[in-house]
Amino acid sequence: MQIGILIPGFSADESDWCIPVYLNLVRELARHHQVRVFPIRYPYTQVPYTIYNALVLPTGGGSYTRGLARWRVLRRTLALIEAQHALRPFDVFHAVWADETGVVANWAGEKLGIPTVVSIAGGELVGFPDINYGLQNGRVTRRLVERALMGATRIVAPCDYSVLMALDQLPPERGEVLRKVPLGVDAELFKPPAQELDWRPREFLHVGSLVPIKDQVTLLHLIAKLPNATLDIVGDGPLYPQLEALTHELGIADRVVFHGAVSHEKLPAYYQEARFLLMTSRHEAFCMAALEALACGAGVIGTAVGVLPEIGMTASVGDVTALQEIVIGRTRKHAQLQRARYRMLVETTYTVKHMADGLLEVYEEACSDFEK
Structure with missing residues (x-):
């Protein structure tokens, strides 16, 4: 053709x-x-x-x-x-x-x-x-x-x-x-680590440009309502100064790490160490970051936009309380089985x-x- x-x-x-x-x-x-x-x-x-x-x-x-x-x-x-x-x-x-x-x-x-x-x-x-x-x-x-x-x-x-x-x-x-x-998603590049552990070092990960449509303000307010929760943010953009300042205002600067822009081929290492990807966008036509996370065995929690409702746990846009309830109520058992299911969904559909x-x-x- x-x-x-x-x-x-x-x-x-x-x-x-x-x-x-x-x-x-x-x-x-x-x-x-x-x-x-x-x-x-x-x-x-x-x-x-x-x-x-x-x-x-x-x-x-x-x-x-x-x-x-x-x-x-x-x-x-x-x-x-x-x-x-x-x-x-x-x-x-x-x-x-x-x-x-x-x-x-x-x-x-x-x-x-x-x-x-x-x-x-x-x-x-x-x-x-x-x-x-x-x-x-x-x-x-x-x-x-x-x-x-x-x-x-x-x-x-x-x-x-x-x-x-x-x-x-x-x-x-x-x-x-x-x-x-x-x-x-490229399932050969984005895949679980060679040796999977019961416990992954990064609790919550966010991947995306630091721009208004991604609504990282809601994301940071969510982390503020989750005592002791840690967040790694991968991505850069014009809102970095504002978001970095907000972590200090909310008293979570010691629990949030901004990694800046990361090249595409290095992204899998971040997903492989993460338990969950958090996305709080106001709109996504799809959201490739969610698929990349899933392919690497990380769960997805976020707002009900793009593909997120089909592959993860979601709440209404801007609803910090509902997102908090999802995070608190998530299952903590059978981690490796859950990761295998995430991967299988990618391999059979995405x-x-x-x-x-x-x-x-x-x-x-x-x-x-x-x-x-």
Whole structure:
């Protein structure tokens, strides 16, 4: 199958973990199919290159732009897609993120006569004005999302939470083209330690950028209500000074360790030493950190967003008391058996191969439907 993938950013080489899950997806698809990737914004070059037998053709659009500058970048991307289609026609075109990538994919689909698949991958369906997050906040971005979703042959959402959110916003007839395909984790990289112990040294772990949508303020208030509980935070971002100051205000500075940014290949060591991952986000389209933790044998506790309700114990967004009750009430017996169950769930549902196979089914369905 000739597959085109349109994405905001993609790895500049095999060691660049720009968006790890999509690098892994391309690697898996390219084993048996011809894959061409079109990154719009990153890397900042227009020179083609190859990764895992996939041809990458960047537009080099740079950071997000508005108005005429944005449309020039998108038109340049469309022209690049058309030129590639003339060389080797695409069977299907897949846009990751239902915004400008989805719009360009649908332009290409209409012009070239090929089916399109658009994946919901981030904040397309939400808007939080208080923290300036989500594409529903702006008139133009809201319109881009609408066009991306309304023009696709198939729409993909990665979890029940995102499926329900999409169904709530789409016309009933568009709900018929919506499919759920979970993201997948690299189960060879993220795995339990070679020798598992009954007791893991890190009690609670949090992995994520220090930004408002992740709501680490709620996380720290939760730790403050759990006497003697310790927390390791992996990630960096603009809220670090505020969050570090808050640990002192709450009297938990001696129980919270900020590790800063950690490279992707070093993350497994943190998960392998953790008993539980804590996530208190206000929104997640999916939450790869939860899958990475599960694959390494760590349990997941958090807010009822993204994939968390399907794989962990959850409470309503911002509900510190309910989260506290979950933490206190969690089982402390049969730790190794629980970790084996976490791992089994990943191996049977959430691997990279599961993700690729699920998308291939959607591609084939889109092609079949398009030909009718």
